[in-house]
Amino acid sequence: AQTVTQSQPEMSVQEAETVTLSCTYDTSENNYYLFWYKQPPSRQMILVIRQEAYKQQNATENRFSVNFQKAAKSFSLKISDSQLGDTAMYFCASLDNYGQNFVFGPGTRLSVLP
Amino acid sequence: DVKVTQSSRYLVKRTGEKVFLECVQDMDHENMFWYRQDPGLGLRLIYFSYDVKMKEKGDIPEGYSVSREKKERFSLILESASTNQTSMYLCASRSSVDGTNEQFFGPGTRLTVL
Numbered sequence: 677a678q679t680v681t682q683s684q685p686e687m688s689v690q691e692a693e694t695v696t697l698s699c700t701y702d703t704s705e706n707n708y709y710l711f712w713y714k715q716p717p718s719r720q721m722i723l724v725i726r727q728e729a730y731k732q733q734n735a736t737e738n739r740f741s742v743n744f745q746k747a748a749k750s751f752s753l754k755i756s757d758s759q760l761g762d763t764a765m766y767f768c769a770s771l772d773n774y775g776q777n778f779v780f781g782p783g784t785r786l787s788v789l790p
Numbered sequence: 791d792v793k794v795t796q797s798s799r800y801l802v803k804r805t806g807e808k809v810f811l812e813c814v815q816d817m818d819h820e821n822m823f824w825y826r827q828d829p830g831l832g833l834r835l836i837y838f839s840y841d842v843k844m845k846e847k848g849d850i851p852e853g854y855s856v857s858r859e860k861k862e863r864f865s866l867i868l869e870s871a872s873t874n875q876t877s878m879y880l881c882a883s884r885s886s887v888d889g890t891n892e893q894f895f896g897p898g899t900r901l902t903v904l
Binding site: 680685709711713719720721722723726767771776777778780781782783 | 821823830831832833834835838840846848880890891892893895896897898
């Protein structure tokens with residue numbers, strides 16, 4: 677069974693600084709997908725970034741990028757130039773190529789401080 | 791704009807009551823999911839459905855049932871609510887055919903059982 681671990685329950689960062697959220701996962705599959713989802717306070721959960729395991733290049737979406745280390749089963753999220761609107765719970769998740777269901781980590785609560 | 795909607799944002803029920811949580815998606819997605827979200831535990835899958843009238847148990851189905859009579863609607867039923875079912879409930883949907891594997895979430899229903 678897949679598992680996803682986020683070792684940082686809470687983090688904070690100053691506005692305009694850079695922060696990295698950690699995620700490790702465990703899967704026996706060779707093909708799978710990894711995701712970071714963002715859940716702002718009292719708002720809907722939305723996709724931040726997605727990585728396909730067979731792609732070696734790290735995914736990037738504007739200020740958000742990942743460091744995907746397949747051998748180490750690590751998938752960290754880097755947020756550059758942090759903004760107040762980045763304050764949210766961030767969930768790391770995995771989906772194997774044959775499975776139907778996501779496996780979510782416990783989440784990291786990020787606070788961006790003015 | 792893609793949408794997953796849930797019938798209530800907040801709900802207060804008494805122990806022993808039958809509770810219905812409704813979810814509707816307008817994206818013609820085949821797959822629909824019900825999760826509960828608790829602090830420190832992330833999202834845990836209760837039930838999912840990959841087609842009309844089909845349902846599969848997730849990781850924590852005890853005390854819950856579901857119904858999917860139409861493709862766009864997936865209902866979660868608490869037959870006899872208990873205080874340990876106080877939680878945030880999230881509905882999600884996902885296409886089987888678009889290749890993105892992106893899962894879209896509803897705004898959530900915060901259920902309190904007294």
